[in-house]
Amino acid sequence: MINQPRGWLGAAEDALRAAPPTGLLSTARSLLSTYLDARWVTLLLADYGLTVLQPVTRLPHTGEAVPVRGGHPAGRAFSAQAAVVEVAAEPGMVTVHLPITVRGDRLGVLSVHLPEPAKGTPGVLELASFATAIGHELLVAERDTDLYLQGRRRKRLTLAAEMQWQLLPGRGLIQNEYTLSAHLEPAYAIGGDNFDWSTTDDHLTITVSDGRGTGIQAALLTNLAVSALRNARRAGISLSDQACLADQAIYGEYGGELYSATLLLRFDLATGHVQAVDAGSPQLFRQRQDIVERVELETQMPLGMFEETEYREQSLTVKPGDRLVIVSSGVHKARSRDGNLFGESALRETIAATRGSSTHETARAVVDALVQYHGSHDLPNDAAVVCLDWRGRPNTP
Numbered sequence: 001m002i003n004q005p006r007g008w009l010g011a012a013e014d015a016l017r018a019a020p021p022t023g024l025l026s027t028a029r030s031l032l033s034t035y036l037d038a039r040w041v042t043l044l045l046a047d048y049g050l051t052v053l054q055p056v057t058r059l060p061h062t063g064e065a066v067p068v069r070g071g072h073p074a075g076r077a078f079s080a081q082a083a084v085v086e087v088a089a090e091p092g093m094v095t096v097h098l099p100i101t102v103r104g105d106r107l108g109v110l111s112v113h114l115p116e117p118a119k120g121t122p123g124v125l126e127l128a129s130f131a132t133a134i135g136h137e138l139l140v141a142e143r144d145t146d147l148y149l150q151g152r153r154r155k156r157l158t159l160a161a162e163m164q165w166q167l168l169p170g171r172g173l174i175q176n177e178y179t180l181s182a183h184l185e186p187a188y189a190i191g192g193d194n195f196d197w198s199t200t201d202d203h204l205t206i207t208v209s210d211g212r213g214t215g216i217q218a219a220l221l222t223n224l225a226v227s228a229l230r231n232a233r234r235a236g237i238s239l240s241d242q243a244c245l246a247d248q249a250i251y252g253e254y255g256g257e258l259y260s261a262t263l264l265l266r267f268d269l270a271t272g273h274v275q276a277v278d279a280g281s282p283q284l285f286r287q288r289q290d291i292v293e294r295v296e297l298e299t300q301m302p303l304g305m306f307e308e309t310e311y312r313e314q315s316l317t318v319k320p321g322d323r324l325v326i327v328s329s330g331v332h333k334a335r336s337r338d339g340n341l342f343g344e345s346a347l348r349e350t351i352a353a354t355r356g357s358s359t360h361e362t363a364r365a366v367v368d369a370l371v372q373y374h375g376s377h378d379l380p381n382d383a384a385v386v387c388l389d390w391r392g393r394p395n396t397p
Contacts, residue, residue, distance in 0.1 A: 104174030181359035192218030193382035250304025
């Protein structure tokens, strides 16, 4: 690795910001070749199902996908969220695989083939910061080009799935007080299930929606529900009033024929106090130490089922170390091919078995268990899973 002034990373980040939307990879290759004598650089993006990492090339042609699981170094870097150094056959050379993650949202992996860093140099740390900088620029570039969205696709999305993925906030978020991750299946044909979140200095709001219907009809309903909830939330009103306004918007459009079962949660970051509105079928599970239990909430009418429904808030408290898992009805009401219910017991066992895993891996494990139970990746109903690890603030009781 070539020794460079300490300011190379700042200059490289400036160059990435100045690159055209479709030129991030070519710019990264040029920068890493100049500053670190890199021989080749590959950008791999996680597909919608989080099963493979797909190299970004000139579309519509892409390179061979790398499995997330199975032991490939890039897959290990993505799953573990840590750099993996692979010793190359060429003497003195290594390939460094670095996760590309922005505030907890896992985007992919940057693989760099370069001379082995001398011991004691900050080479891998600097590369990790460079990979994070690429992640930030990827999210900005997606506003102006389809290149990276197309590069993530293992196959074509249905129109309903296209609508749903554009509506999502991301698939992960890390703040001092919590780590948050989510997963949707069937990833390429999702219809009505959705999750959303928003954070401020004082609060975190999470919603999980389970829109009635299938396909485009369900996607349109969920789009209306999420947009109405966002509009109400951004007006600064209470959680119960957010539910009421979204209820009115959906009923006004569909007259009760279609509705959205939705769970709304609002966390006070300083105290761990949680306000909840349970408007339908999504269920909440809590793991506290070694005990996994369903959090029983007062189930109220789904949003849009009746005209001018009044919603009531309930309260609960989370403690540092708690893990919360929210699942839509496509999970807790799922049945195997022979008609047996997946059920609460299987859910609790899966959550308990993943206690030592990350929130990302836990959300994925719940879906994997569901797929295994059903006997196929072609799930008959949408399945949404959100996993939250709560740390709280130092002064939290």
